[in-house]
Amino acid sequence: MINSRAFIYGLSLSALLAVPMSFSAQTMKLSAEQQLAREIFQQLIEINTTDSIGDCTAAAKAMAERLKAAGFPEEDVKVLGPNPRKGNLVARLHGTGTRKPILLLAHIDVVEAKREDWSFDPFKFLEKDGYYYGRGTSDDKAMAAIFIANLIRFKQEGFKPERDLIVALTADEEGGDYNGVEWLLKNHPQLIEAEFGLNEGGGGAIRNGKKLFNSVQASEKVYQSFRFEVKNKGGHSSRPTKDNAIYYLAAALGRLAQFDFPVNLDEVTRAYFERVSKLESGETATAMKGMAQKPPNARSVAYLGNIPSYNATMRTTCVATMLEAGHAENALPQTARATVNCRILPAKTADQTRETLVKVINDSRVTITPIKEPKPSPLSPLSAEVMKPIEAVTEQMWPGVPVVPVMSTGATDSLYLRKAGIPIYGTSGIFHDIDDSRAHGKDERIGVKEFYYGQEYLYRLVKAFAYANSNQRQAAGK
Numbered sequence: 354m355i356n357s358r359a360f361i362y363g364l365s366l367s368a369l370l371a372v373p374m375s376f377s378a379q380t381m382k383l384s385a386e387q388q389l390a391r392e393i394f395q396q397l398i399e400i401n402t403t404d405s406i407g408d409c410t411a412a413a414k415a416m417a418e419r420l421k422a423a424g425f426p427e428e429d430v431k432v433l434g435p436n437p438r439k440g441n442l443v444a445r446l447h448g449t450g451t452r453k454p455i456l457l458l459a460h461i462d463v464v465e466a467k468r469e470d471w472s473f474d475p476f477k478f479l480e481k482d483g484y485y486y487g488r489g490t491s492d493d494k495a496m497a498a499i500f501i502a503n504l505i506r507f508k509q510e511g512f513k514p515e516r517d518l519i520v521a522l523t524a525d526e527e528g529g530d531y532n533g534v535e536w537l538l539k540n541h542p543q544l545i546e547a548e549f550g551l552n553e554g555g556g557g558a559i560r561n562g563k564k565l566f567n568s569v570q571a572s573e574k575v576y577q578s579f580r581f582e583v584k585n586k587g588g589h590s591s592r593p594t595k596d597n598a599i600y601y602l603a604a605a606l607g608r609l610a611q612f613d614f615p616v617n618l619d620e621v622t623r624a625y626f627e628r629v630s631k632l633e634s635g636e637t638a639t640a641m642k643g644m645a646q647k648p649p650n651a652r653s654v655a656y657l658g659n660i661p662s663y664n665a666t667m668r669t670t671c672v673a674t675m676l677e678a679g680h681a682e683n684a685l686p687q688t689a690r691a692t693v694n695c696r697i698l699p700a701k702t703a704d705q706t707r708e709t710l711v712k713v714i715n716d717s718r719v720t721i722t723p724i725k726e727p728k729p730s731p732l733s734p735l736s737a738e739v740m741k742p743i744e745a746v747t748e749q750m751w752p753g754v755p756v757v758p759v760m761s762t763g764a765t766d767s768l769y770l771r772k773a774g775i776p777i778y779g780t781s782g783i784f785h786d787i788d789d790s791r792a793h794g795k796d797e798r799i800g801v802k803e804f805y806y807g808q809e810y811l812y813r814l815v816k817a818f819a820y821a822n823s824n825q826r827q828a829a830g831k
């Protein structure tokens with residue numbers, strides 16, 4: 354029998370994969386494609402794209418110049434945005450148009466970084482002891498550099514995908530007032546219209562030097578804070594009464610502290626527990642297996658509920674994060690206020706969450722009001738069309754390393770696209786030590802080998818997606 358997996362899912366995976374990764378970890382002799390990716394990566398790191406003084410437009414333009422120099426026509430390479438410093442790049446490699454395009458998304462803005470906080474200049478690309486250092490090396494300029502390098506490689510190969518490949522490098526994911534994805538969806542939706550897309554949010558997990566799994570982020574929790582507030586007429590503290598705003602608020606927060614939202618798994622989080630159970634051992638493995646059952650086993654819920662990351666995966670969470678009350682040491686408080694930050698499961702709404710909080714607090718003296726509008730987004734379905742190529746390329750590159758769907762407990766720009774009806778999957782093939790995350794922090798870095806493996810992974814994966822459907826049709830004899 355022929356390799357049915359490769360045949361069904363695509364690609365001439367076998368042909369693609371006949372060529373092994375052509376570098377050795379010790380010598381790091383880079384191929385021409387790797388050299389190009391490195392140069393692009395360095396260029397992006399050394400263009401400061403912070404919100405305070407950086408310039409995303411400069412980074413977007415630098416990438417546009419590279420694409421044009423590689424033969425992309427002017428009309429397929431656009432830099433546009435609402436503010437002179439907040440430009441976004443949208444570039445397109447035309448396919449045959451048999452299928453709808455794929456969107457390859459990365460943000461080019463970075464979190465602030467102070468020279469005095471770092472061991473070296475955060476805006477100078479540095480290779481040291483097997484790592485590339487610099488602000489943005491892991492979040493998210495590696496993916497941006499890889500998408501540009503691979504697009505150029507596709508062009509040079511004369512690759513004709515069955516669908517257009519769109520690369521969008523955008524501003525203000527990390528903050529700032531000009532989120533590029535939101536702006537493009539509002540002002541130029543046709544430029545990034547796609548059947549589905551890839552973004553940050555996933556990646557490979559390493560622990561103690563061992564590759565654990567390759568994650569695919571398919572959903573995100575919704576961020577929503579609420580203000581708890583109690584008003585009171587107050588008075589002189591020398592004649593206190595039991596009627597006290599601080600006591601009412603404190604009692605309400607006490608009830609919140611005792612409360613757990615119900616467990617509610619969806620296809621993404623159930624698949625997560627099911628697959629990670631096979632990587633764990635002992636009691637955790639047993640608990641995860643029980644968690645993946647329908648309905649989840651009560652002992653599993655109790656056990657995993659004590660581990661913050663698993664607890665956050667299985668339920669909505671709301672936690673008191675800020676407190677302010679009273680106006681003078683010698684006065685009864687007239688106002689007591691708390692901020693409660695919730696991370697809501699994608700299947701639930703902010704209104705439902707508020708209703709639950711009202712019931713739990715059960716005190717009409719405590720008003721509960723949302724702070725800012727929530728940005729809910731649906732999960733991206735784990736369809737075979739998307740998951741099978743990811744699994745096939747992962748198995749080819751890292752045999753035995755499983756693909757694990759994940760829900761982010763934080764947020765990425767994928768939420769805007771999911772909300773607009775474009776499923777987005779966070780996957781990079783870039784492995785990081787999960788106990789040493791430096792994104793947003795000091796001495797941010799990425800493994801040198803991991804960077805090039807990520808490049809190869811995204812090259813193969815995008816090719817697989819670009820071919821997948823025609824092979825399925827051929828297989829079906831149409």
Ligand SMILES: [Zn+2]
Nearest residue numbers: 492493526553
């Ligand atoms: Zn990011």
